[in-house]
Amino acid sequence: MQFIYVRIEPTLYKMRGDEGLKSHVLIVGSGGAGVRAALEAAKYGDVIITSKSIPGKGGCTPMAEGGYNAVLRSQDSCVLHSEDTFRGGAYLNDPALVEVLVRESPDRLNDLVRWGAVFDFTEEDTVAQRSFGGQRFPRTCYAGDRTGHEVMMTLLEQLRTSDVQVLSEVTVISLLAEENRVTGAYALTRDGNPVTIRADSTVLATGGGSQIYDISTNSATGTGDGYALGYRAGAELIDMEMVQFHPTGAVYPYDARGRLITEAVRGEGGILTNARGERFMERYDPERMELSTRDVVARAIATEVLEGRGTARGGVYLDVTHLPARQIEEKLPVMLEQFLRFGVDIRSEPMEVAPTAHHFMGGLRITPDCTTTVPGLFACGEAAGGLHGANRLGGNALAETQVFGKRAGESAGKSRKRTDSLPRKAIAVQEERLSAYRSGIENPVKIRRDLRLAMWEGAGIFRTAPELETTLEKVDALAARPLKAYAVSTLAECCTVENMCLVASLVVRSALLRTESRGAHVRTDIKQPWDAATSPFGHTYMSVKRAGIERSGCADAAD
Amino acid sequence: MPQIKVKIYRFDPSKDTEGTLREYTVDVADGARVLHVLHAVHEQDPDLAYRYCCGTGQCGSCALQVNGVPVLACFHEATDGMVLRPLNLPVQKDLVVDMGPALASIASLVPGPGRDLPRKREIDAIKPLRSCIECLACVSICPAMEVAEFTGPTAMRQEMRLALDPRDTRDRIPQAIQEGLFTCTTCQYCWKVCPKDIQIPGKAIEKLRAIANRQGLTLPRHQEIAQIIRETGRSVPRTQPTFLEQVGGTIEPYGEVKATVGFFVGCMYNLRLPRTALDALEVLRRNGVRLIIPPEQICCGSPLIRTGQVAAIPEIQEKNIRAFVSRGVDTVLTMCAGCGSTLKNDYRTPFRVVDINELLCSIGIEMPDILPVRAAYHDPCHLLRGQGIRDQPRQILGTVVNEVVELPVKCCGAGGGTRSGMPQVSHALAGKKAEEISKTGVDVVVTSCPFCEFHIREHSDRPVQNITSILLEGYRAKDARCSKEN
Structure with a gap:
């Protein structure tokens, strides 16, 4: 049982015509979902997991602060969890996925606990739970405000003792497909050397794409690569317009704007006030107040700021100074530490917050077994769509990574072993793509910056058709610029920026298709006579072949 | 928009035989962190390689050295003229x-069937060891790792976390x-750089x-040290008349009383370097310090705590606490860095503890x-990091x-x-x-810890002096000059 921190020997990938690497299952992405999938898939055969970063460091799981939703107590029930999830998701959720989530989330939590996860415990020596927005029972398990980090460290320990082969700092730039079946991936190492990985089945666990927005909570790796990879390989995506703006992101310092201020701050009793000192949530959701769902709170804050009741830096105040210092130190240590670094002691001063792009509810269309619409390709975690509907409940994403990570790993692991040969044509296409970057002209850093600004301005919290049309033009124009790789080591960066442009266009096109306001998606140019529960619309869908919006309600599969 | 000049270490193993520092000038926003400077440099020079991910101090990807000290680039505020390595x-x-x-050397929990879940008490004990983001800042500065087969601070942290589970x-x-x-010198540097x-x-x-x-x-x-402490109350054997045999009770200063303190002498000064302690006594008396010296004080316990x-x-x-409390002392003075750190950090004393430099x-x-x-000044770990005392000895030496x-x-x-084990x-x-000292070509090495003093003296070709001894020399030179002038 030896942990292998694989360094690929140059001979493994350097030459064209080389057979590359081969495994039964390839997992792309090393966050909570990817590592959970890898651990499960390893029960069925050899597994390779690729990470753009270093496993445990990339993705958003280690940054997840608040918690993990699981029904653990007799006063709570799966029905209640499921109802909360539908209501929070504006009834756009895929019921089959919701059922799996609420049923299996406690088991997956138990896996983590068995593997050594150090969740906070109650005085009775059981896993503690706290209140989160939009839920009628305190069912969010937590480890202070570093819950995702705890989950990730626990998974990482198991990964290190597994036989999974880890490829760190290897960026998948394309899936390899033959006869409409995904047979592996083509990737670049940190130094820009190509590596092909063939696999009987491939799992996309690439996380979300909120980095396409100027203000985002996401880790640098949250560039939506899985959406782009899947789309190009022919897979269908759903609800890509559904981007959750987390209500509370930091506004200072400027370069760190968008940094997540966990919902646990409100869960612990934090209150929101505008620059006039008014507790404005009274006007938006007097019943649930600060613990309303994220879409509601984010719009409330954005409205306060737009109507001139925000702070000079364009935010509102989030205040915990009325809480005992000890509670802040114990339950919100990361928040305390981060703000202290930036000169604010949250025990005695309020935080300044504003909405920030946080989570993609949409993604690859999957079945409860995590199959996508393309054979050989699976998806789980934020890369997949449908579970959260139009708005995700806090605490459901970590649960999703574990429940569907395990399912994806199992499905991929059980898939048939194949003897595909190296898809040389597909490889040649990628080689051409890479060589084109040598003669490009645009600095990818600049394209990325312009894209993020365009998306924030034109496809943010409040949307209209004319603004979305303008944004689509801007995005298309940026996507058409030939990117320049200034060094071999920046080839992957060019591919990532291309992915971001594609994902942005999927978001905007989907946002145009959904001619209603629902959950996180708000079209201020449309007046609708229905509410979420009676909406005539289901998922938006988008693939290379077709795009549209389902008419028959949330439960139907397609058209 | 502040402009920042920064020097960055550049090294490409495919081309270079050694690294060089390259200077860049970039514009950043107010409050920018080192990482934001790196982003700005990367835009000018796309070939610059640096690692980052979460940008919020949670993933541990971006640790590097700023002016020689390991920090997280995403958290550390950028300053003009900084050097990044x-x-x-x-x-x-x-x-x-x-x-x-x-990272591979960090151990994993090995679960087994029928194991109990931890209780809250155990969870609470594990938690302080669990927030590690594996940034390897500690590994970067660990002195033991440089000279010994030691997997390093965070690997030990993980072993303890597992031992508790x-x-x-x-x-x-x-x-x-x-x-x-047993190779760790408990220098505390790993703790001080830990984000x-x-x-x-x-x-x-x-x-x-x-x-x-256990x-x-x-x-x-x-074990031998524990035995001698059990038998004598002291961690080193008696080979000469001790400090406490020579001095006891209350020692009055020469002039006006500026402070009254209990004096905790410690084993090294009492038994091995009593001469140095007498020098310190003289300095204190000249500076108005009245000393109360309980003869029943014993070893502070540091050698036992450090070795488990x-x-x-x-x-x-x-x-020890009773020895001072019974004399109504509200402040206890230490001159040994190790004793001071132990009394301050491992005791709950009803009196204040001050180091001699501080006083x-x-x-x-x-x-x-x-x-x-x-003179070169050597920072004793248990003074600099154990007690946060950096400037005072430099001021005195100056x-x-x-x-x-x-x-x-x-x-x-x-x-x-480590010295014994x-x-x-x-x-x-x-x-x-000793090599670092030789490079400076100084006449003398000055420090403020008996362990450092004794240990460096054994290895360096330069004389090593306690800070109060050299201060006393300065006083004696002054006395000699004054008596000549009169």
Whole structure:
């Protein structure tokens, strides 16, 4: 049982015509979902997991602060969890996925606990739970405000003792497909050397794409690569317009704007006030107040700021100074530490917050077994769509990574072993793509910056058709610029920026298709006579072949 | 929009034989962090390699050295003129280091059937060791790792975290010992650079050693020290008349009383370097300090705590505290860095504890004559990091020598039971220290810890002096000059 921190020997990938690497299952992405999938898939055969970063460091799981939703107590029930999830998701959720989530989330939590996860415990020596927005029972398990980090460290320990082969700092730039079946991936190492990985089945666990927005909570790796990879390989995506703006992101310092201020701050009793000192949530959701769902709170804050009741830096105040210092130190240590670094002691001063792009509810269309619409390709975690509907409940994403990570790993692991040969044509296409970057002209850093600004301005919290049309033009124009790789080591960066442009266009096109306001998606140019529960619309869908919006309600599969 | 000049280490192993510093000038926003400067540089120079991910201090990807100190780039505020270098690990390119081997050495929990879940009490004990983001800042600066087979601070943190967890099926102690548990000098540098403030020496290393002790795995040399403390109350044998045999009761200053303090002398000064302690006494008297010296004080217990032999500690603490409390003392003075750190951090004393440098600077000292020497100051770990005392000894030294020369801040190897238990490690560190001293060409090395003083003296070709001894020399030079002038 030896942990292998694989360094690929140059001979493994350097030459064209080389057979590359081969495994039964390839997992792309090393966050909570990817590592959970890898651990499960390893029960069925050899597994390779690729990470753009270093496993445990990339993705958003280690940054997840608040918690993990699981029904653990007799006063709570799966029905209640499921109802909360539908209501929070504006009834756009895929019921089959919701059922799996609420049923299996406690088991997956138990896996983590068995593997050594150090969740906070109650005085009775059981896993503690706290209140989160939009839920009628305190069912969010937590480890202070570093819950995702705890989950990730626990998974990482198991990964290190597994036989999974880890490829760190290897960026998948394309899936390899033959006869409409995904047979592996083509990737670049940190130094820009190509590596092909063939696999009987491939799992996309690439996380979300909120980095396409100027203000985002996401880790640098949250560039939506899985959406782009899947789309190009022919897979269908759903609800890509559904981007959750987390209500509370930091506004200072400027370069760190968008940094997540966990919902646990409100869960612990934090209150929101505008620059006039008014507790404005009274006007938006007097019943649930600060613990309303994220879409509601984010719009409330954005409205306060737009109507001139925000702070000079364009935010509102989030205040915990009325809480005992000890509670802040114990339950919100990361928040305390981060703000202290930036000169604010949250025990005695309020935080300044504003909405920030946080989570993609949409993604690859999957079945409860995590199959996508393309054979050989699976998806789980934020890369997949449908579970959260139009708005995700806090605490459901970590649960999703574990429940569907395990399912994806199992499905991929059980898939048939194949003897595909190296898809040389597909490889040649990628080689051409890479060589084109040598003669490009645009600095990818600049394209990325312009894209993020365009998306924030034109496809943010409040949307209209004319603004979305303008944004689509801007995005298309940026996507058409030939990117320049200034060094071999920046080839992957060019591919990532291309992915971001594609994902942005999927978001905007989907946002145009959904001619209603629902959950996180708000079209201020449309007046609708229905509410979420009676909406005539289901998922938006988008693939290379077709795009549209389902008419028959949330439960139907397609058209 | 502030403009920032920055020097960045550049090294491409495919082209370069050694790294160079390259200077850049970039514009950043107010409050920008080092990472934002790197982003701005990357835009100018796309070939710059640096690692980052979450940008919020939670993933541990972006650790590097800013002006020689490991920090997280995403958290550390950028300053004009800063110098950025990679962590002290094998460099892959520019600021990117090979984290693989160090990460691979971090142990995993091995679950087994029928294991109990932890109780809240155990969870609460594990939590302070659990927030590690594996940034490897600690590994970058660990002195023991440079000279010994030691898997390093965070690997030890993890072994202790596992030792506390009933779900783990392994006995962590033999593994930890094999990985170098006893090579750590408890210099505390790992704790001080940890972005999550994890107190690895106190909460992991010493605790693992305590479990090792209960399993009978304490090093024989450490057991001998415990035995002599049991028998004599002191950690070193008597070879000459002790300080406490020569001085006792209340010592009045020469002039006006500026402060009254209890004096905790410590084993090294009492038994091995009584001359140095007498020098200090003289300096204190000249500066208006009245000293109350209880003869029944004993070893502070540091050698036992550092080596995990903690059974007798409550009794030792009680005895020492009573010695001073019974004399109505509200402030206790230490001149040994190790004793000071122990009284401040491992005791709950009903009195204030001050180090001699702290005291002298706070009351203001009589100016000595300046001696015609260049002196290097060596920071004792248990003074600098154990007590946060950096400037005061430099201030004092500045009054008495021509020039104070800085040394790289690094442990001399004397602490943590390493000198007795792992002499080869201790000697190797002192050898490196001696080299650094030779390079400076100074006349004398000055420090403020008896362990450092004794240990460096054994290895360096330069004389080593206690800070109060050199101050006293300055006073004597002044006295001689004055008597000549009169």
